[in-house]
Amino acid sequence: MDVQSSKVVAIGTNPDTGYDSFRLGQFTFRRDEYFAHIEWPKGSHIIEIDRFLRAMVRDIGWGFFYGWIFFDDIFGTTNHYGTVDVFAGAYDQGCKDQGIDHLETFPAEVVKDAFETISRNWINEGYDPLSAPLETGSPLGSKTRERTDPLVRGFQSATRMLGLEGDAPVRSDATGHPINRAFADLEFDKPDIECEPGFEGQLHAINLFDHIARADVTWNPSFTAITGASICCVTSEEHMLPVIHGNDRNEWFIQLTDEIHWQIADKNSGLPRGRIVMKAGDVCAMPADIRHQGFSPKRSMLMVMENGTPGLELRYASGELKPYPVDFG
Amino acid sequence: MAYKTHVSSLSAFEKGVIELKDDLRKYAFSNVFEVASHSPPFERTAVAQNLEYVAEVMRVDGESPWYAAPHDEFAIVMDGEITFNFVKLADAQVPSHAGGAAQLGAKPNGPTMGRVRARRGHQVLLPKGAAYQLTSAAPGVVLVQTMDGPVTTKRWSDICTLS
Structure with missing residues (x-):
């Protein structure tokens, strides 16, 4: 290369x-x-x-x-x-x-x-x-005045779990993230955590849906909880994924609310394979040999399970690993 | 415009559709509420697998056995109100197997750490070094981020849309 x-x-x-x-x-x-x-x-x-x-x-x-x-x-x-x-x-x-x-x-x-x-x-x-x-406004037309604020935001990642002391914070009014208009109909409460004396701070829970509902970005999965190299990412999705993602590994989508329509194509040729409509509670693998693009008619909550093991892309590319995740036996 | 958010439950869910010119086994398309509705309480059914890592669906109804894992796990409550009870494990009691939850024979004899009461949308840390039990007065559903382990159940052909 x-x-x-x-x-x-x-x-x-x-x-x-x-x-x-x-x-x-x-x-x-x-x-x-x-x-x-x-x-x-x-x-x-x-x-x-x-x-x-x-x-x-x-x-x-x-x-x-x-x-x-x-x-x-x-x-x-x-x-x-x-x-x-x-x-x-x-x-x-x-x-x-x-x-x-x-x-x-x-x-x-x-x-x-x-x-x-x-x-x-x-x-x-x-x-x-x-x-x-x-x-947001329109990108069309001639140049006016460049933005001076950061172009990229919302990519803050947890290293163990959101909200733990020293880890990435959960979104809140205090962090400048109000509940998005599309989730204003939901009620959000906090989990009840009762620690016995001596174990303060060792138990932890958050309202994950509240965190997602406050996202001010779309199609932007960010880490919330990590088990080894297994990464739980959550994201709020509205309108269309503005890219087509071609996997170099298997990943999983878990639809938490509402629905997303996914168009699936062959990764190398782009030839269409069909579509998947995921509704709340649905789980679907995205194999390593496809491209996918999502369309979310209403802002929805999506969980993505990624495997961040270093070098995994090479094992899939070499054929050592199959481009799909489950062995049905 | 007023929006209506659709959140499914054990009593009201609708699975989506998969229409592909491909082998549907590659997509392992399932629904956590459908899986839970056909599972005995506390069976830990894998619905996602990334090599050694899994996400398990568990129907919570009554008192679960006690579990512990050699690493952090995380539970998201998808339906119901569920109480997570925690007991601190001595170093020698922490499981040493490769990964995933192991079922304990009884409540461990360590000190009680406390409890978390969680409802739909809450994510709960199941920390390494602690044993945990789930209880619920009414059927609920959790999704557990963990590793493929001794109590992980796999019945992909039963839970996935294959045609």
Whole structure:
């Protein structure tokens, strides 16, 4: 794998829109009022700007997540945990057949810096790509004024369990996280904890649903409880997952409230395999050989079980591990 | 606009749909309330498995046996009101098997640590070094984040949608 070390550079400012264009390796990135334009030596691609920015900012916040993050069918990133592939058409049969697919590998920090630079320049005040579409302004139009607050938030992770002394806090009014409008119909109480003398602080419980209901970001799973390398993540989901996630390992979804519609496709070719509608209480594996994208008509609560064992992606890629989690015997 | 959040329960749940041109066993699609409604009390049925890690569904109805694990576990109450009783284990009493909960023969003779009363949506730490018991006056459901262990029950063909 040839790793490019060149960093992102600005290559000019559009006099009409005010946005800068950028080069990263052999990719160039340009935006206009409606779209992001990506070019590489043998091809070019266009992505609606809201979707592009929602995908890019999450990719930064997730640390490129597990495996493949498809911004759409053509453009995306692959996480190798230290290096990151940036690709265009590399997993699209049409592009591959035409010989116009392109992939470059960079140190992860270079891609993170590039995506932060592009996002910072292309996001105006009043638009927050981590918020649900009904809860933020529009990204369309010419450049006005760049946001000065952090682009990425809500990714604070627990190391043992949320709310334990010294660990990540649960969300509350005091942390600036009111109950979201979509969960205002629920009643939230606290668990009753009674410790015998001498055991104060050794028992712990939280209202997990209350924590999720206060999330001010969507499609952003964050760690809440850890058993070994098994990570419980929870997230609030509204509208659509603005990326298509291709797994490099098996993961599990547990629908806690409401419903999410998942579109499933082959990871390598993108060919559709069908759909899954998960309702409250449903549990479903996402195998390591698929892509999935979720649609949540109403803001819902989702739990994700991940296996963070280092090197797992290599064991799945080599075929040592099957791309599905359960042996039915 | 006023929103209505849908939260299922033992008495009211509706499983979703899986429509795939693929082997459905790869997705192991189940529903925690359906699993609990067909399980004897305190059977710990795996509904998710990531290699050595599992999530177990347990129907809580009455008093459970006592359990302990060589690592932290976590329980999310999905339905009902459940009391978790805790007893401190001496170092020599902490299980030394690879992982997952083990069922104890009786209540351990260590000091009582206390109890947690939890309801739907609450997540409870089941800490390493403590034994725990679940009790409920009415049927409830918990989802336990743990490891594949001595009392993990697997009946995937019974609980998963396969066609």
